[in-house]
Amino acid sequence: MELYQSTIHELQDKIKEGKTTATAITKSVLQRIDAVEEKVHSYIRVMKDEALSAAAEADKEIKKGNIKPLSGISIALKDIVCTKGIATTCGSHILHNFVPPYDASVVEKLRAAGAIFVGKTNMDEFAMGSSTETSYFGPTRNPWDLERIPGGSSGGSAAAVAADECVASIGSDTGGSIRQPAALCGIVGMKPTYGRVSRFGLIAFASSLDQIGPFTKDVEDCAIMMNVLAGYDRRESTSVNIDVPDYRQFAGRDIKGWKIGIPKEYFVEGIDPEVKAAIEASIKTMEKCGAQSVEISLPHTQYCLAVYYIIAPAEASSNLARYDGVKYGFRAPASELLDMYKKTRMQGFGAEVKRRIMIGTYALSAGYYDAYYKKASQVRALIKKDFEEAFKKCDVILTPTTPTPAFKIGEKTDNPLQMYLSDIFTISTNLAGIPGISLPCGFTKSGLPVGVQFLAGHFQEGKLIQVASAYERKAQIEKRRPKL
Amino acid sequence: MEFETVIGLEVHAQMLTETKIFCSCSTKFGAAPNSHTCPICLGMPGVLPVLNKKVVEYAMKMALATNCAINPTCEFARKNYFYPDLPKGYQISQYAYPLAEHGWLELEVNGGKKRIGITRIHMEEDAGKLLHDEHNPVSYVDLNRTGVPLIEIVSEPDIRGAEEAADYLKRLHEILVYLEICDGNMEEGSFRCDANVSIRPKGQKEFGTRAELKNMNSFRNVQRGLEYEIKRQQYIVENGGTIVQETRLWDDAQGVTNSMRGKEEAHDYRYFPDPDLVPVIVDEAWIGKIRADMPELPQAKRERFISEYQISAYDAGVLTSEKALAGYFEEVVAICAKPKQAGNWLMGDVMKFLNEDKKTIRECPITAASLAEMINLIDAGTISGKMAKDIVEEMYQSGKNPREVIAEKGMVQITDEAALAKTISSIIDANPQQLADYRAGKEKLFGFFVGQVMKATQGKANPQIVNDLLKKMLAK
């Protein structure tokens, strides 16, 4: 097996045993990027020189016996997290040349844990999309079928892990942007509880929904990443100051006697039959693990998408007002201020971003606030309550991550509403602020990955690691690699 | 037709904190452009605000001082609009849930008392500054002021005239400065005022159409601007016109208000709760702590001065116009126990010197102890009031205490009766005609003799003793 194919824990063992070095891993990954990046296009920027010099530094530390949780591990960052001195574009023309003078908190944490950053990954512009097609830098392709989308918005980060162009990566999830691409690319992706991982330095899409999380090749790696990422940050007002457990300790535990909630509302809409079959098999696997499945109800499920498509654009319309051509980024030439604003934003933003700014602006505008934003915020409260009630009856909830496997590039670009529906199973999690994980649960006949999603109560990431790792061991999903 | 004026005021006061409201940049005025800035106040992508606790505490002080009810929960909202001095494209302010509401401030109106209602007090961030190029069609943006903490104090439309408005502002200003939460500097924009003005026929209940008046950066300009605006509105109505709801700018040089029409559109600020900031919960314990930390407020101090020191309402007003002055006065009185004299010296000579030098009482070279000592020396007859006038000036110039000045200048009063009797007898001897006239009944000549004694002693003779001796010796 090549180094670039390995998991974090496999590489960590090798580093500890002196069988490999940070430089060797980094070179291996960079070579893999050279080999497949043209086909997949996971990255907006590959940080070759930075990665090699960081790896050389890491090797000095390792030699001194200073081995950290991610020493020498090649990590890719979604281009939505700010990196000091390195352009951070958010997949947008309007930020194509923006170089932040600061690092995001997660970047600081990962670096302190020894991570080697190999690049900034592609994404839907401002994380608005479910396919990574809205990127100013062109689409990313699904490593399992280059005609298809990798999911989104963190499609580049998911594809990079699936294509072995990095060992693990960072994504952000506002309505499913980690879990949906993880499912469509056949890897593990977690959205932590809102407030669990610092948002400082994460370019905002919808501030009350955004959360950073990891993409990994297996559940144990997810736990390792969460150990590094989770924790209070005084630079974020919504950060929650409660202890972070060692997530790795949950990875080996069994789930005997657990109640697995199956929400009946998630199995009525048009789910692809192959996805449905894979999920039904997953439920059986849970029972083999000694858990019991119980039917639960999340009565407001059918309203989640509508609530999301008010709240997220409303917040986004305000969050994206700062891109005005004055302080940084793209500016269109104009001789008059109003004209400068309008042309800059017209030329700087893509169609999907403009569409959402329009919806959000409308939903907040005079006379419509109560009917849209306020109404949605009220229904959001009901959705959160649904989950609180549900978790009285079960330990975790099991659902499909997506209604269908990866669709074809261009298939839904002209129908925004159809595109939005691909997030139908992931959105409620963000509205309620609870954590969720997606992991592979099989393949379709044509070889496309299918993901299963587990949800738990606030700050119960440990439970998610526990149930996902139990599932992973029991299900023994075939270890395939995309042919590239 | 007789009109009634209806005015409501919106005051923005800059909080005297070290750092900005949501980041750790300095709030100091006058720094090089765009130097007190960081990714947070510059509105760079991905950064987040964290609230400065002191801003909440300062705002709470103002709320308590103006009899407001502090809401148990308040939250921040975004006010969305585009302008180059607003780097995020929204201002973080408070909207549906302000910090405090339902307060009032008491004014003295025509000898009686009148309460002006305070609708609300909320916290918000200031915007930056835009400088317009005079020769080219461009503007320059300085973001140092962006994120400087403000409180906005909104009054009810209870004010009935320009003078009353100015009075209300002075009272508010005085409280802010007393609380040491705002430096009150109107030129630097630490204390700004916008006014909503309308008129209505006397007796009418409904409000007239109002104009919003901006750009009045001194108490005097507020009064002038309002007076002009009231007259303008009356003229329009009296001539059959109608008032337009609009924003008008006060032009200090021309002494008029001008419409901003066309420069702004209908506002649609799209307020919504800021998801990056969390609710502020204020419990009774916190309010109690702030209350315990409150200084005595000007109104209460004035009333106490009148009753405790038996001074006039006017004097009490002057002496409490500044917290430091009141403090100085009380220090002097604590030592010499002569409030009337202390007040007179302070309001007379000392304030005159300070005003001439544009100094505040904090910078006064005469310590309270020195002034008290001087008053005691007058009382003891060691110096005369006339001498004291020279001494206090010397104390102010040199910073020396009165004993030092007296010693240096040999200014001690002559109270030695024998020596004075000797002087008097030689004066009597030298003026036989005047003595004869006096004894013949021309009592007015008594003053002549006093003058001669003072001249001979260079004014150092104790007047009381001179009086007594002269009476005795002239009568012989």
Place this chain on the structure above:
Amino acid sequence: MKLTAQEVEYVAHLARLEITPQEKEKFTAQLNDILLYIDKLNELDTKGVEPMSHAIGVTNAFRADKVAASIGTEKTLANAPDGRGEFFRVPKVIE
């Protein structure tokens, strides 16, 4: 139609987006689709439900009033499309 082309124009102006006549037409249709879908929220009675603006109930997150170094004029202006001297420069506001 929930939204007229005229309203789309107004919203685009509020959001400072220039839109072409074609875009206006397209946006009007697409936004109407989305708003119609969103209309399903009106099936729900939400009277008395407290609106939820935060996912987690954190309150009173404060900073101490302590000055930390600013980044300086040079870094402040480093990304500016039109930084002049110590300032950001913008086209004049036409009044």
